[in-house]
Amino acid sequence: MYLESLRLANFKNYPAAQLEFSSEINCILGKNGSGKTNLLDAIFYLSFTKSAAQSQDLQCILHDEPFFSIKGSFNLEEKTRVVLCGLQVGKKKFVKLDDKPYKRASEHVGKFPIVLIAPNDTDVIRGTSEDRRKFFDAIISQVDGHYLQNLIQYNHALKQRNSLLKQFADRNFFDADQLQPYTEKLIELGGEIFSVRQKFLKTFQPLVNAHYANLSEESETIDLQYESHFFEDIRTKFAQNLKKDLILKRTNVGTHKDDFPFLMSDKPIRKFGSQGQQKSYLIALKLANFDYLYQEKGIKPLLLLDDIFDKLDDFRITKLVEMVASETFGQIFVTDARPERTMSIFEELNQEVKMFSIESGEIEELS
Secondary structure (H helix, E strand, C coil), X not given: CEEEEEEEEEECCEEEEEEECCCCEEEEECCCCCCHHHHHHHHHHHHHCCCCCCCCHHHHECCCCCEEEEEEEEEEXXXXXXXXXXXXXXXXXXXXXXXXXXXXXHHHCXXXXXXXXXHHHHHHHHCCHHHHHHHHHHHHHCCCHHHHHHHHHHXXXXXXXXXXXXXXXXXXXXXXXXXXXXXXHHHHHHHXXXXXXXXXXXXXXXXXXXXXXXHCCCCCCEEECCECHHHCCHHHHHHHCHHHHHHHCCCCCCHHHCECCEEECCEEHHHHCCHHHHHHHHHHHHHHHHHHHHXXXXXXXXXXXXXXXXXXXXXXXXXXXXXXXXXXXXXXXXXXXXXXXXXXXXXXXXXXXXXXXXXXXXXXXXX
16 A cells, blocks of 8 residues: 555645655655654555644644645555545534545544654653553454444433533532443443554564664663553442542543553653663564554555654664665655655665655655
């Protein structure tokens, strides 16, 4: 699978843009702030039907314009498939595949798998449990559409239960019968989510270990654990926390509290790991993400590398380029603010490389 072409209208800093890509390596070069990341974000949007950077679709519209659209032509199993995403102010977002609209945008997720490695990925290592849940949910959702729908329904039920808890506090009353259906929904859906996450980690963990061993010069052991209330009697756990829920006006038990501690020599890597060890762990997670999607879907995901050469030392860059040279990956998109560095890294590879220069939202293909 590869992305043949991309067309943008009023997306972020691009009034209009059209690009034809190499099926192998594509380098997006330009100064910081020129729009390199926005271009990768448009490609990401074609897969996930949302931005990797903006939480609201309206934030993707070019200033003072009434809409944005992204059109991508993918070559999938020797057939061209066209994805069109867009939003008009005051209307609902639309997503179409081969000119056929989806009833729900979430139905599209997973059809064109993508792995993004970006500077803010360090949040997965150093951030909150929510950052880690989002990371793993994004991987599983590209493979298991039923899991994604359960996740959406779970979050809806959680929102309803929290709203009811706030009503109880505001009105100074409590009705257990009103609360129970939402609790039951969280137990039912949470149990399914918990089971899928458990099964996923059994497959994912060995992939992380293998990549970490290749990327790191250290001999330490690493581990990826799973913490969840569902390892206990979940109904008892909800009952024990009811008073706390009422006081705090939010639900404190469930899979929305799950965490995935990253360990090195049995200690949290975010606290005790060196910067190099954290980088190795992060890239190992991302490469395991690639391997898992490839194994499960039989399609090599697009690999988006956003300004990562500034964040890696020579050893890890060499390891990554070795994988590129061995054709481990499929189509690759790389951004860099230093053109000479990217050219020197890729010029000796026996693969087709296209170079694009960006300046203030204007794109030029370099010969």
